[in-house]
Amino acid sequence: MPSHSGLFTVIERAARKAAPRLRRDFNEVQHLQVSRKGPADFVSMADKRAEETLVEELRKARPDWSILAEEGGEIAGDPNKPRFIVDPLDGTSNFLHGIPHFAISIAVEEPMANGKREITTALVYQPLTDESFWAEKGKGAWLQDARLRVSSRRDLADALIATGIPFLGHGNFAQWSRIFGAVAPEVAGIRRLGSAALDLAWVAAGRFDGFWESDLQPWDVAAGMLIVKEAGGFVTDFRGGDRTMERNEFLAANDVLHSKLHKLIANALR
Numbered sequence: 039m040p041s042h043s044g045l046f047t048v049i050e051r052a053a054r055k056a057a058p059r060l061r062r063d064f065n066e067v068q069h070l071q072v073s074r075k076g077p078a079d080f081v082s083m084a085d086k087r088a089e090e091t092l093v094e095e096l097r098k099a100r101p102d103w104s105i106l107a108e109e110g111g112e113i114a115g116d117p118n119k120p121r122f123i124v125d126p127l128d129g130t131s132n133f134l135h136g137i138p139h140f141a142i143s144i145a146v147e148e149p150m151a152n153g154k155r156e157i158t159t160a161l162v163y164q165p166l167t168d169e170s171f172w173a174e175k176g177k178g179a180w181l182q183d184a185r186l187r188v189s190s191r192r193d194l195a196d197a198l199i200a201t202g203i204p205f206l207g208h209g210n211f212a213q214w215s216r217i218f219g220a221v222a223p224e225v226a227g228i229r230r231l232g233s234a235a236l237d238l239a240w241v242a243a244g245r246f247d248g249f250w251e252s253d254l255q256p257w258d259v260a261a262g263m264l265i266v267k268e269a270g271g272f273v274t275d276f277r278g279g280d281r282t283m284e285r286n287e288f289l290a291a292n293d294v295l296h297s298k299l300h301k302l303i304a305n306a307l308r
């Protein structure tokens with residue numbers, strides 16, 4: 039195992055504590071598919087329970103740190119201390135429909151000397167495969183104890199690209215369609231797997247060659263973005279700048295494909 043901080047041990051322990059119940063609940067969900075209302079209420083309970091376990095574990099280890107968690111919102115802590123950013127279940131629609139593709143995402147955001155805040159520790163944990171995609175700033179990205187590198191493909195024609203499609207009134211479908219229209223004809227394939235955290239982790243692992251999506255929340259992307267960067271990849275907004283969170287635009291890939299995708303997207307949005 040590569041050397042990692044005590045803080046990483048804390049977040050991984052929290053994820054591993056929440057995982058068994060999520061796995062059990064996921065198995066249960068498969069039996070509930072046939073009921074008329076479906077398993078929606080059950081899944082929202084599973085989601086909340088997972089978050090409760092995560093928050094409890096993280097608070098136990100770092101009682102004075104803030105936590106931003108999807109279900110419970112912000113739990114205030116010492117503003118001069120780091121903050122945890124937590125998505126207890128990324129890929130809820132998959133979980134709800136019995137599709138085995140979802141993850142727990144936990145990031146640590148630290149205050150810097152320049153007054154800005156930066157993500158320094160990240161974990162995307164996939165309970166069903168027991169895969170732990172993680173990174174610490176300056177120490178590389180890892181899958182368990184194997185070093186991660188973004189893919190080295192250079193041709194769009196070989197590239198498999200992940201995206202998130204706007205749905206149910208979320209996001210800007212017209213903009214997404216313009217980008218899709220520009221990218222799809224140039225690449226080997228487009229995938230919409232339904233977990234932004236895993237999309238980014240998989241870009242870091244070289245499974246996907248790139249990813250774009252907009253209208254995401256900090257808990258969807260905070261961990262995944264650090265993992266991509268530590269795996270040698272680029273994550274920018276659609277203009278190629280670093281205002282990803284402000285503009286709510288995320289484009290991730292290796293350097294060569296990033297610049298090619300960025301050109302296609304810039305043209306499409308002109």
Ligand code: IPD
Pocket residue numbers: 125127128129130131202203231232233234235251253254258
């Ligand atoms: C969702 C997933 C999905 C993305 C959505 C997110 P959730 O998170 O990350 O891939 O397209 O915008 O809301 O709701 O499953 O935690």
Ligand code: CA
Pocket residue numbers: 125127128129257258
């Ligand atoms: Ca999410």
Ligand code: CA
Pocket residue numbers: 108125126127128129130
């Ligand atoms: Ca979620």
